Amino acid sequence: MLRLPPFDFRNARSAAEAVDLWGESEGRAMFVAGGTDLIPNMKRRQFEPPVLVGIRRLEGGRDLQTDDGLELGAGVTLRQLAAAPNVRESYPGLAEAAGQVANLQIQRVGTIGGNLCVDTRCNYYNQTYEWRRSVGFCMKKDGDICLVAPGSSKCWAISSSDSAPILMALGATVDVLGTDGPRTISLGDMYQDDGIEYLTLKPGELMTAVRVPAPGNGQRSTYVKVRRRGSFDFPILGVGASLRIEDGRVRDARLVLGAVHTHPLAVTGVSELMEGETPTLELCEAAAELAYKRATPLDNADLVYYWRKQVTRVHVRRALARLCGLEVAPGGVR
Amino acid sequence: MKERIQLTVNGEVHDIVVDGNKTLMEVLREDLRLTGTKHGCELGECGTCTVLLDGEPVLSCLLLALDAEDSKIGTVEGLAAGSAPHELQIAFGELGASQCGYCSPGMLVSAAALLRDNPAPKREEIRDYLAGNLCRCTGYLKILEAIELAADRVSERRAAGETSPEHRIPARPAAEHGPDLEPIEGKRGSA
Numbered sequence: 001m002l003r004l005p006p007f008d009f010r011n012a013r014s015a016a017e018a019v020d021l022w023g024e025s026e027g028r029a030m031f032v033a034g035g036t037d038l039i040p041n042m043k044r045r046q047f048e049p050p051v052l053v054g055i056r057r058l059e060g061g062r063d064l065q066t067d068d069g070l071e072l073g074a075g076v077t078l079r080q081l082a083a084a085p086n087v088r089e090s091y092p093g094l095a096e097a098a099g100q101v102a103n104l105q106i107q108r109v110g111t112i113g114g115n116l117c118v119d120t121r122c123n124y125y126n127q128t129y130e131w132r133r134s135v136g137f138c139m140k141k142d143g144d145i146c147l148v149a150p151g152s153s154k155c156w157a158i159s160s161s162d163s164a165p166i167l168m169a170l171g172a173t174v175d176v177l178g179t180d181g182p183r184t185i186s187l188g189d190m191y192q193d194d195g196i197e198y199l200t201l202k203p204g205e206l207m208t209a210v211r212v213p214a215p216g217n218g219q220r221s222t223y224v225k226v227r228r229r230g231s232f233d234f235p236i237l238g239v240g241a242s243l244r245i246e247d248g249r250v251r252d253a254r255l256v257l258g259a260v261h262t263h264p265l266a267v268t269g270v271s272e273l274m275e276g277e278t279p280t281l282e283l284c285e286a287a288a289e290l291a292y293k294r295a296t297p298l299d300n301a302d303l304v305y306y307w308r309k310q311v312t313r314v315h316v317r318r319a320l321a322r323l324c325g326l327e328v329a330p331g332g333v334r
Numbered sequence: 335m336k337e338r339i340q341l342t343v344n345g346e347v348h349d350i351v352v353d354g355n356k357t358l359m360e361v362l363r364e365d366l367r368l369t370g371t372k373h374g375c376e377l378g379e380c381g382t383c384t385v386l387l388d389g390e391p392v393l394s395c396l397l398l399a400l401d402a403e404d405s406k407i408g409t410v411e412g413l414a415a416g417s418a419p420h421e422l423q424i425a426f427g428e429l430g431a432s433q434c435g436y437c438s439p440g441m442l443v444s445a446a447a448l449l450r451d452n453p454a455p456k457r458e459e460i461r462d463y464l465a466g467n468l469c470r471c472t473g474y475l476k477i478l479e480a481i482e483l484a485a486d487r488v489s490e491r492r493a494a495g496e497t498s499p500e501h502r503i504p505a506r507p508a509a510e511h512g513p514d515l516e517p518i519e520g521k522r523g524s525a
Binding site: 001002003004005006007008009011032034035036039040043044052054056057102103104105106108109230231232 | 335337353354355356357360373376377378381384387390391392393395396397398400401404444463465466468
């Protein structure tokens with residue numbers, strides 16, 4: 001049976017108290033909100049923090065406002081996001097992404113802050129201690145080599161957040177609070193190219209809110225998730241896309257891929273390629289080609305990585321075509 | 335470290351001393367001896383440990399017991415009204431919706447919350463709602479049929495003005511979660 005390692009549990013009532021409690025632990029505590037990522041990882045001994053600081057009940061943590069843009073407490077649950085009528089209306093891609101994370105039981109306790117900070121994943125990492133010991137530990141936990149790319153000096157664990165690609169495509173920023181006070185950063189800047197230190201947050205920094213600018217004229221967004229099972233699974237490809245159609249022209253196209261790299265991958269060049277153009281299938285295809293070239297899935301997740309790279313092109317093309325209001329032939333020919 | 339906590343389970347308050355690092359699933363089974371809630375994958379992948387937390391189905395293997403103190407917990411043991419089983423339990427038995435039986439408690443708890451919120455769910459709505467509850471024996475068909483049978487009977491009893499055991503399931507406290515059942519575009523056929 002998988003038991004949790006021992007720890008002290010301290011419930012915080014405010015973000016400031018949570019950061020203070022982290023400080024009191026001499027930097028060894030971890031924050032826990034829904035716990036749907038951290039608890040399994042602790043059971044498998046990926047983390048053994050001596051103190052857990054509970055942040056499920058922070059003041060204002062679950063506020064969801066849509067007055068001027070979208071403002072979310074980091075503790076807003078994924079279910080709240082998937083079901084909120086104003087999110088579904090104005091930020092459909094975000095509602096689609098939240099509604100496809102794991103299953104309903106997990107969406108009801110899992111939070112947007114937790115999903116944005118979800119630990120990177122790898123077939124050689126998300127295993128029990130005994131499994132990892134018998135295969136040989138990897139550099140992300142307890143070992144010093146990468147079992148996927150043995151010559152690599154860096155860890156290739158995969159960014160597996162469903163909400164990060166679409167929120168980056170929507171231009172989100174996050175508010176964080178640390179022992180040095182609050183700061184606001186663009187969501188893209190919260191990630192870096194390292195499967196171990198995948199976040200740029202400083203030790204003890206706590207995400208408090210997520211902000212998304214109000215949708216522009218004619219803005220549409222979508223999130224496409226590829227996974228083995230229709231019921232629930234982690235993504236093996238996520239496509240977050242947002243664009244505006246104004247006077248029959250494409251504006252502000254943004255495309256971000258999930259689960260094909262150590263961080264959510266903003267596909268550069270798509271904005272420039274599509275800006276001011278008439279939406280056509282050929283245009284979507286050209287943008288999909290850029291995405292295909294950038295995607296670098298490795299042999300450390302579900303299904304065959306060659307296939308995962310190939311279908312990047314297909315799913316990006318379909319997602320963009322749908323946003324452009326173009327008919328995609330049944331049977332998925334295009 | 336041992337902690338003293340109060341847990342409200344199926345309307346009963348339990349004052350207990352437990353290890354602080356225990357999950358709610360462990361406390362329910364080992365300390366309160368409510369072994370109806372099953373211990374499956376322990377990693378949030380199978381759904382057999384599903385319980386109601388303030389009326390909402392959640393996974394008790396991922397929830398710290400200490401974190402459940404301020405909430406009302408409902409388990410499969412609380413579905414029956416005394417000796418009268420829930421309509422779902424009767425229908426599961428009649429239609430053989432249980433083979434090895436290991437997923438049944440989670441299925442019943444999820445389905446009970448579904449029928450509370452949506453007394454006449456379509457098959458697609460049942461499938462979506464139960465997507466987090468895995469069954470390796472039945473192929474799901476009998477489970478879906480049993481839930482439909484129970485839904486029909488509950489609706490009939492409601493129409494006749496009778497109360498039925500599903501009324502024992504606590505209502506959700508606030509509407510903050512919004513409806514669970516509206517389909518999310520793109521949810522199916524994306525894999």
